[in-house]
Amino acid sequence: MEKFISHTGTGVPLRRSNVDTDQIIPAVWLKKITRTGFEEGLFAAWRQDPEFVLNKPEFAKGTVLVAGADFGTGSSREHAVWALQNYGFRAVISSRFADIFRGNSLKGGLLTVVLSQSDVEAIWAAIESDPKTEITVDLEARQVRYATTSVGFEIDDYTRWRLMEGLDDIGLTLRHVDAIDDFEKTRPAYKPATLPAKV
């Protein structure tokens, strides 16, 4: 996984709440069996509207998505994270993320930053008045900075360390394979197994 320490880019204001993962990447796109090539599917239905924010030339190159509350609700599809990353987004800012989407994003190196709704609105106002406004999402300092404003955000030490080192969870867990072996010896006999199949 690519390390994430700090990222600076322009923002895209998505003034909608409850953006579910079916909007981020519609189901018809989920048939692909790769992790790449989802950028065209990102917000596919909404992008048919010429007024949609991603279709505005001034926001076409943004890398920090600034969205309304409850971003990423619904389906657990990690394809939503891949679509945002494939398109070029490195970070998403919202006042609230759905749990599974947040987990998926932080596994895959897309930084999801929780700020208060008033901070989100202040960023919307800033980037709408000047789309060239640069936003820095600084994971090391746990800060979002733009123009003359600086806002702190919370992220637990472990996740921050993992993202900054670009470590994947499987490798980390396999360091504790002995603990897994030990646990398995304590599992009760009545726990079901799928094999051999009984029908």
Place this chain on the structure above:
Amino acid sequence: MALTLAEKVWRDHLVRSADGEPDLLYIDLHLLHEVTSAQAFDGLRLAGRKVRRPDLTIATEDHNTPTIDIDKPIADLVSRAQIDALRNNAVEFGIRLHSLGDADQGIVHVVGPQLGLTQPGMTVVCGDSHTSTHGAFGALAFGMGTSEVEHVMATQTLPLKKFKTMAITVNGKLKPGVTSKDIILAVIAKIGTGGGQGYVLEYRGEAIRALSMEGRMTVCNMSIEAGARAGMIAPDETTFEYLKGRPHAPQGADWDAAVAYWSTLQSDPAAKFDAEVILNADELAPFVTWGTNPGQGLPLTANVPNPNEYSDPEERNAASRALEYMGLTAGTPLRDIKIDTVFLGSCTNGRIEDLRASAEILKGKKIASTLRMLVVPGSAKVRLQAEAEGLDKVFLDAGAEWRQAGCSMCLGMNPDQLAVGERSASTSNRNFEGRQGKGGRTHLVSPLVAAATALRGTLSSPADLDSAKVGA
């Protein structure tokens, strides 16, 4: 220390706990389907890893599968390639797979319980958000993304941050015509689509205890629609009765040992929940959604809301966008909304009891000539059971279509989709924009409301049938 049900299951699966790190939890059952597994298998191959416990893993084909002509090759080549990838991966990694045409094929969340693989006190995961369904057995069950699918395949564990707990108590008794679907739609309308974020929900109270396993699965299934990754119900006699004799349920001495353990799986009386919500079942009525998220629901007797009535600007905005997408006018009685397609099925309401309840209303009647009705059993076994009971005849005689098992129109990954502007009454779980087909409009309903709506042509409850001329 007094513990909640969720905390007990967590404690009993703790592989490792260290300060400043997420807990490492052991996973008892990993369910796979074609859509969220291919990239995870690729990851294993790239790293030269195996599936650690194929014997705790099971796969089925459900999201992409057609519901007609299943004996022919899948016409959609991209769908076919994804199914083929799962078949090849299952062979390569030694995973049990129930393919299209197999008697145990079906929606992953219908298949697990029906085989007796979902049991109380287990940890159950799947790359699908409706894994919360299995919480109906008192399992800690939740959906995850593809990276986590790969993690579980490689290690049979997941690193997880502790959840908070929320008790949702439903007191009293449901009135006739009101179902578990109405309970959960009312819960979501009350706490909102983000209300459960960070929580495991535990449903309790007289009305929950009175539900069958099917009804409990419907409630837990839609926990995710309230933002909660998992929902649980403490196991009881209803649970044990459902499990006994199922293919993978314990037998003999194992059964006794299991029941002894399962019987300890209740929240302790002194256990503290981080949040509590109380509903009264007597006050619930058949519920439908009018908007584009599952929290935008109202009793069927209400009118389409006026966005201006919302004080919160965010909600006002969302309501007005939703009405525009749904093609609805504020003030219209919900009962006057004309429906084009009725969909009975999905992991929410595609079980035998759902089909029975709906068939009971349709029996001897004809659906309105202005709409189509698709009946899609949740699994091949449910289909066979329904046919043994003659339910297929009831649906066919009423003018509905009787299909093969799968996710079907719940998410429209197969050819079962709404056309642009088409309006459905659907027993599924999500009314998101375009969920059932691009431009399609979805109203979430119970199987009873689905049947009554099919007869009258507009959103209706069974009570509306008594006074009306039906099927003419």
